[in-house]
Amino acid sequence: METLMSILIGLFFAIGTYLILTKTLLRIILGTSIISHGVHLLILTMGGVKAGGPPLLGFEEITFTDPIPQALILTAIVINFATTALFLVLSYRAYKVIGTDNTEKMRGNEDE
Template sequence: METLMSILVGLFFSIGTYLVLSKSLIRIILGTSIISHGVNLLILTMGGLKKGGPPLLGGINTTFTDSLPQALILTAIVINFAVTALFLVLSYRTYKTLGTDDMDQLRGMKDE
């Protein structure tokens, strides 16, 4: 299972990198969001995909799952949602003000 998750993390990173290197501002924002999801899966995979019960006292389970990676991922998802929403609002405002979302035009480069 860890091998499948590692391949999926690599796929997310490659798709996100491809989108970040494009000229459209919306694609760059979506690429950073996809890379963030890849990082979340990487943290989950590094934490171990173990089967076990919740870490409660007095239970009959001998194996327990670690809740720290899950807490880190939940926090990262909330932060990613807020940052993505902020970037989308800023890109919408930029498009309304300047009339373009092309990165070369936003930098002031002339079309050649």
């Protein structure tokens, strides 16, 4: 299972890096969001599945996951959502003022 998750994480990082290297603001924002989802999966995979259980319940071999990475991921998802929303609003405002979302055209004349 960890091998499949590693391939999926690598795919998320590759897609996110490709999107960040483009020239439009919307793709850059989506690329950072996809990379952050790859990081969430990476943290969850690093948490791993553990065997055993609490002796009070009488179960011999049950599997469970560590709750600390899950709590960190939940917090990171909320922060990622807020950051993505802020970037989308800023890019929309920049599009309304400048008239384009192409980063090359946003630079203006640097020769002056």
